[in-house]
Amino acid sequence: MGDTPHRSAHAGTGGTRVATSHEWPAGASARVAEPSGIPGIPDNGLGGGGGLPRARAFGAERAFRGLTLAAGTTVLVVIAAIAIFLIAKAVPALRVNTESFWTFEGWFPNDDPPKFGIGALAFGTVLSSLLALLMAVPVALGIALYLSHYAPRRLGNALGFLIDLLAAVPSVVFGLWGRDYFAQPVADLSAWLNKYFGWIPIFGEGPYGSSILLGSVVLAIMVLPIVTSLSREVFRQTPTANEEAALALGATRWEMVRTAVLPYGRPGVIAAVMLGLGRALGETIALALTLGSTYAISFNILQSGGNSIAANIANRFAEANDTGRGALIASGLVLFAITLMVNITARAIIYRRREFTESAA
């Protein structure tokens, strides 16, 4: 991955780059009256023709500034450290792996010789996340529109608050619910789907139970509040003038939503969906409890089975020896790379159009 942050930019923090126009977000007007930083002018920064005390070389100002700079750098250090340490621990395990890491379907890193492959896990991760988004996003957008433009204002606010609360419910709770109380209805649904729609390849034979379908429905229910609350925030920030203009031209409410609200909110919605995808890809415990933990690539979403990278780490960690840990860390590295790509894409979309400030989840 080409994500290693370049710390050589260190030198450029003194303010020499003020002229380069970066798109600062809406609050940027707060950054006026910077008392220092223009090269060539004495660093007391306040003007006053030299009648003011000179800035000390080692004063509280410098110390505080250095402290904040160190804290800021920590973020980059942590991200770099994550990549470095994961790679360092993964490489030894990958070296002793006797099968192809990318294509082998199975996970026996504790055996001698160790054999493990990420193919089926990565496939399950992506498949379950995409299915979850496919189910969650239309519903989430519907709720977001309902809360922002259809429901009475007070009701909308109250329900929005409730949705925010649901976004905070820990994933282990959803996992437990999915395994203990939702598995049976989904198994019934699976049997029904196979009976009447069995000619579609994804609705294959049983046994039914802890399937990709169950996992992705639980995942969808978990992602729903997050996507809803982010897109509701975006929809609410549609300029009232645009909405009223549409209505004044005789648009029906749906036409107003389609012509004024949705185009305005599109980047925000895309970002919300990508963040939801990031959540779904990295979800561990709910999938560890609801997937069948098998190692085969199969498009049959009804059959008991399926697995994901994160769930596999949680399930196999307890029994792992040294190589086993290395193998799990290697799979974590792949997950890290996938989510990093998704997140960077999402952020790039947000940064391109910043009319709204998202209070990121």
Add this chain to the structure above:
Amino acid sequence: MTTTVTSHRPQPPAQPLTLRARRLPAYAAPAIAVVALLVSAGIVYGAGIGGPVLVVVIAALLYLAGLYTAAKAVEGRRAARNRTWSALIHSAFVLAVLPLASVVWTLVSKGTERLDGNFFGTSMNNIGARDANGGAYHAIIGTLEQVGIATLITVPLGVLCAIYIVEYGRGRFAFTIRFFVDVMTGIPSIVTGLFVLAFWVLVVSPWFNDGRPGFSGFAAALALSVLMLPTVVRSTEEMLRLVPAPLREGAYALGVPKWKTILRVVLPTALPGIVTGIMLAIARAAGETAPVLLVAGGGAAINFNPFENNQSSLALFVYQQAGEASKYSPARAWTAALTLVVLVLVLTVAAKLLARRNRLGR
């Protein structure tokens, strides 16, 4: 265009009748719904292809189709579309509320089963598969200590980082930090767990643990603080940007140095918002299972020392009990889940209420 204005009063003849669009009568929608339900019940039970759930699903589809047709015939295509989308949006809401309500209901009804003093006063030490009692005391201690330590690490770091981004940082370097803070929000919790496992548990801690990897509550706290850091930085940053510039300018005009302005003027003004962000981050960290599972070890006994030996946490306790074969463990798991949710929700609600009192509001 013949008759058909819905009003039964005599119309003044001067007004053209077409000025008012024709509208579906108020009883049309419920009538279509009832018809759809009857037809769908007839189809499903007549052909014997399913149960009541299928009846509702097919009825909903028939209702949408019927509504569209009726509205198109009476009101025209645009109004028909409007009605259909409106119905779809409302049904999306109902569709989502059902599973979420089911989760909440299960949580409350199952969780209250073991909600007694024993649960909060004992640990799982020496509790076998046949023992009905046993509790989450050790897990609650673990959660509180781990989250507490993580907060102590994260808050100064996160607030200082946000101050750098907003007040001092310029150019590409600050932009890079901002960008990677955003990216960091999306790092999966299990990856932070693996990171702390690879960094702290396997590499650093053996130095002062006789060469053995040291699973501990502190390692879990480290992983949680990696998770919390971006959330704290982001929310603090948002709040600092909302502080009005004249406040800073006033302080500068009085000759106050910049660092003192930040500490005495900017931070206190933004404080309620910052605290809100921190509380939300704490709530999220308290519910995380994956990192704790990897690095805390998850013991069954009470361990007050976060720096040595295994510790558990509430979320991990739920996961462990869910995996156990004892017939008493589901009740314990659900009660612990309820405790955890209550803890998280209290924090979240308090944070939101605090945010409401924030004078800086967006």
